[in-house]
Amino acid sequence: MPAPPTETRPPPPAGRRWRSLLRAGHRWFGLAGALWLILMSLTGSAIVFYGELDRWLNPDLWTVPASEVAAPLDRAVERAGEALPGFAPRFIDLPDAPDDAVMMTGTVAQDGAAARSVQVFTDPRDGTVLGWRFFETVAFDRRHLMTMLYDLHLDLMLGPAMTWFLGLVALLWIADHAAALVLAFPVAAKWQASFRVGGPRGSLRRLFDLHRAKGVWLFPVTLVLAVSSLALTWHEEVRWAARLVVPVSERLHLSFPDRPAEAHAMRPPVGIDAALAVAGTRSGARIDSIVVLSRKGVYGVRAFDERDMDGYGRLWIYVSMQDGAILGQRHDRGEGPGDAFFAWQYPLHSGKGLGLPGRIVVLVAGLATVALCVTGLWLWWRRR
Structure with a gap:
């Protein structure tokens, strides 16, 4: 007898296959990256008002x-x-x-x-x-609380290897934003539904809507945080990649030659006060801070400038430790869009580039990211 015919199902449409792949990638990134995102988001939210909180805790120091x-x-x-x-x-x-x-x-x-x-x-x-x-x-x-939170946010106090790993998490988080955006809008005609929360309290539908709606509403902010996280951890790698698209000038002090190692510990002929006087005369502006670059034999004096983005002096004036000569100056915003992109990463990441409203938005986004991780994990567990 001939074998009975077997039923063959047509393969799923390409769009459905891609959504399945994106859903799997989103799920596995959430499971693998939730712990790190929660740690970074909690510590980041805590240090949004680092200066104010530390001054309140330690007025005798500040x-x-x-x-x-x-x-x-x-x-x-x-x-x-x-x-x-x-x-x-x-x-x-x-x-x-x-x-x-x-x-x-x-x-x-x-x-x-x-x-x-x-x-x-x-x-x-x-x-x-x-x-x-x-x-x-x-x-x-009270002495160490804020510095501990700041150090934890940088690298969990585990050094350069953890910094590199957190940069990898940031890179995957950027990719996950793209996947999440596609998954959040399954039907273009019903895009408004992705911004709303429905379903009975405690239902799987309500939990899903809570997870999706928070992600959609805060998508621009969390994407900025993800990109700035990558730029602030993988400094050189991101600058190299950016140079494939736009010119990015190098930070000026890196072009200065290194001094012999034995010269680092020697007291320089030109002191800090003399360097400040020279830089102040050159810029005509109020000095914000000074960076002592002993390896290069220069002082990096930072002065306030109308191009500053976040309340910090961003105009660098380099003064020689040997003779007090000005070796050059450069504003963090540089000359073109590539330099401006990198100059804005910290102001955007901290929220300080947009003043008090920006810091509040970053604080809320950090806490919301924690909530996204928690609801995502809870949703996965209930669906199991």
Whole structure:
């Protein structure tokens, strides 16, 4: 007898196959990346108002009696070295108000151990050390709470390897945004439904709508956070990729030659105050901060400029430590769209580029990302 005919089903349409692949990719990224996104979102939301919260917790470090008298910064650095032998400053933030302290970050090598990053606060009136604290310290006291959250947000205190991994998570998060957007609008004619939440309380439909609607409403903000996360973690890789599309100029100090290693520890002929005077004369603007680039033998003096995006001085004036000559200047926004893209990454990521409303939006987006991860995991569990 001949074999009975077998029923053959036509293959699913190509569009349906692609949606199935996107749905699987979205699901597996959510399962694998939820923990990291939750950690980054919680710590990121906590440090949106880092300065305000840390000042509230540690007023004895950040504030002093208001005064127009200012001691030389070189004296403050000397006193910091007396309080913390071996202290080498890397960044000095000048007071923004008459009652602000001087904040310095740098390194301290103790007992032959590896150098530790430290933050030192001094009184601008006479250079007296108000206190200090080490970074990458797990402690929930008022001194270390905000710095701990900031360090956790950067790399979970696990170093460059974790920074690279978090950059990979950011890259996959960008790709997941594309998949989520396609999945959120299955029927173009009913696009309004993707923005609404329906279904009875506690139902699977309501849970799905909560997950989808939050993602759609916050899609532009979370995409910006994902892109800026990638740019701030994979610095060189993203700059290399951007150069395939638009010109991106290099940061000026990287073109300066390195000094011999033994010269790093020597006291430079030109001090910090002299460098500030030279830069102030050149720019005619108020100085925001100074970066000590010992390896290059230059001071990177940051001055305020009308092109600034986030309340920080973005005009860099490079002053030689050897003779006080100005070696060049560059604004972070550079000359073209490629430079402007990278200059805007931190202002957008922190929300500071859009003022108080921008910071509030970033805070809400961080908490909403946590909610997206939780509802996504819950949805997956219930569907199982």
